[in-house]
Amino acid sequence: MSERYDVVIAGAGPAGAQCARDLAERGYEVLVLETEPEGTFPAQSNKSTGGTFPSMMGSFGIPDDVVMHYTDSVVLESPDENFQMTQPGAVLEFADFKRYLVRDGRDHGATYRFDSRVSQPIVENDEIAGVRYDGGEEVYADIVIDATGPAAPLAKALGVSDLERKRQAIGIEWEYEGVALDHPGYADLNDSMMLRLDHDLAPGGYAWIFHTGADTAKVGLCFIQNDKYGPSDDRVRIDDALTGWLDDDPRFAEANRIDDSQHRGSAHIQPPKQLSTDRFMAIGDTVPSIDPLWGQGIDKCMRSGRAAAVTADRCFTGRMDTSADEMTIYDMLWHRNVAPKAAMRLLMTHLIYYAPTERYNRFIRDLRRLSSDTLSSANAGNPFALAKLFHVGDIPLFRDFVAEHRELIGQLLPGPRSLLSD
Numbered sequence: 343m344s345e346r347y348d349v350v351i352a353g354a355g356p357a358g359a360q361c362a363r364d365l366a367e368r369g370y371e372v373l374v375l376e377t378e379p380e381g382t383f384p385a386q387s388n389k390s391t392g393g394t395f396p397s398m399m400g401s402f403g404i405p406d407d408v409v410m411h412y413t414d415s416v417v418l419e420s421p422d423e424n425f426q427m428t429q430p431g432a433v434l435e436f437a438d439f440k441r442y443l444v445r446d447g448r449d450h451g452a453t454y455r456f457d458s459r460v461s462q463p464i465v466e467n468d469e470i471a472g473v474r475y476d477g478g479e480e481v482y483a484d485i486v487i488d489a490t491g492p493a494a495p496l497a498k499a500l501g502v503s504d505l506e507r508k509r510q511a512i513g514i515e516w517e518y519e520g521v522a523l524d525h526p527g528y529a530d531l532n533d534s535m536m537l538r539l540d541h542d543l544a545p546g547g548y549a550w551i552f553h554t555g556a557d558t559a560k561v562g563l564c565f566i567q568n569d570k571y572g573p574s575d576d577r578v579r580i581d582d583a584l585t586g587w588l589d590d591d592p593r594f595a596e597a598n599r600i601d602d603s604q605h606r607g608s609a610h611i612q613p614p615k616q617l618s619t620d621r622f623m624a625i626g627d628t629v630p631s632i633d634p635l636w637g638q639g640i641d642k643c644m645r646s647g648r649a650a651a652v653t654a655d656r657c658f659t660g661r662m663d664t665s666a667d668e669m670t671i672y673d674m675l676w677h678r679n680v681a682p683k684a685a686m687r688l689l690m691t692h693l694i695y696y697a698p699t700e701r702y703n704r705f706i707r708d709l710r711r712l713s714s715d716t717l718s719s720a721n722a723g724n725p726f727a728l729a730k731l732f733h734v735g736d737i738p739l740f741r742d743f744v745a746e747h748r749e750l751i752g753q754l755l756p757g758p759r760s761l762l763s764d
């Protein structure tokens with residue numbers, strides 16, 4: 343007889359593991375299949391800087407012992423300016439965080455199977471009925487969830503995901519000791535997470551220094567595919583860009599790389615196409631849910647895992663209905679709770695990374711000028727607050743941006759009202 347669960351989840355990242363926690367807590371039979379072996383988990387998938395905020399820690403009951411360092415502020419930096427705002431945060435030890443989610447899910451009754459690479463859906467009567475893993479193994483479920491991040495083997499096979507290579511962001515970071523966190527001429531980065539906008543360092547993307555205690559920090563950068571600034575899917579180039587920054591910036595003059603501390607990965611910055619279908623949901627980075635403006639992925643993934651668990655619970659309650667129609671509860675929750683105003687934020691992201699480096703200095707000065715309420719509204723995608731960050735001199739930039747992004751704008755703005763209402 344074939345093995346059967348209420349829900350099978352592919353991938354034990356934050357999205358899959360959180361979904362498993364919530365489902366197991368509600369008493370459902372849930373199996374998580376994870377490609378990496380348990381003994382070294384997470385290795386390849388230990389990819390994140392792990393910067394997050396108290397709302398995520400509180401909402402999902404994340405314990406202090408997975409935190410490397412608590413921070414008090416966020417700093418934005420351009421070549422000549424910086425802006426510091428008070429914002430409590432936490433830099434997670436991402437590997438500990440992932441292992442905690444697995445442990446806690448198991449404590450609530452979830453089953454985990456490591457060393458189990460999911461390869462394809464089992465389709466019966468035009469619906470997903472289970473998954474194939476590790477070559478010949480099969481497991482069946484009433485609902486299947488793809489939480490494998492950008493790999494997305496199930497979502498791709500079912501036509502739910504169309505992650506585009508040209509919309510990929512790739513990131514790399516290392517942990518360093520001996521970093522001069524309060525160097526003359528720069529903002530004091532003690533107890534801070536700093537993001538730097540500077541195409542000379544990170545063409546079409548951004549760079550970061552996240553303090554992790556004493557004189558240590560996570561230092562990295564990401565490239566976002568961008569026609570104007572070129573790069574780059576070339577992994578050698580991103581390594582070179584990081585080395586170049588470390589060689590030139592005086593804050594790293596005495597810094598040393600900590601062994602085995604590399605984190606590397608990718609995500610997609612694009613509008614999501616579809617999120618679910620009959621008996622199936624795609625969660626976390628399997629659909630492009632990373633916050634496009636500031637790279638926040640963890641909170642989004644946890645929220646999408648929770649939205650999927652709520653949806654499954656609804657589908658199983660009363661007369662079981664796992665049809666595509668019923669699954670759209672997940673789509674509704676995603677647009678409301680995971681990535682509200684996604685279209686506006688995505689457009690802003692492309693515009694910000696399209697602006698030339700010199701424009702970033704003025705952007706940072708404007709941020710210093712605006713009230714924290716206006717900044718919160720702008721960050722939430724409010725078009726009126728966002729308008730305060732632009733000037734008459736930006737008209738040529740807008741004109742070129744619109745000319746070069748017609749296809750994306752068409753995708754994001756099917757009607758003029760969607761910007762304000764999605």
Ligand SMILES: Cc1cc2nc3c(=O)[nH]c(=O)nc-3n(C[C@H](O)[C@H](O)[C@H](O)COP(=O)(O)OP(=O)(O)OC[C@H]3O[C@@H](n4cnc5c(N)ncnc54)[C@H](O)[C@@H]3O)c2cc1C
Pocket residue numbers: 352353354355356357358375376377378384387389390391392393394458459460461489490491492493494495512513514515562605606607608609625626627628632637638639640641643
């Ligand atoms: C360099 C970098 C820095 C980042 N920094 C931050 C940050 O500071 N703050 C923040 O909030 N976000 C950050 N992010 C984003 C954040 O890490 C991601 O959004 C988040 O990890 C995505 O979670 P996920 O569960 O969707 O996918 P993943 O974390 O990718 O997990 C997917 C899991 O699925 C497994 N898997 C893959 N394929 C298969 C398969 N075929 N079968 C079974 N299992 C499979 C993988 O091994 C992995 O365990 C960063 C990302 C990168 C790349």
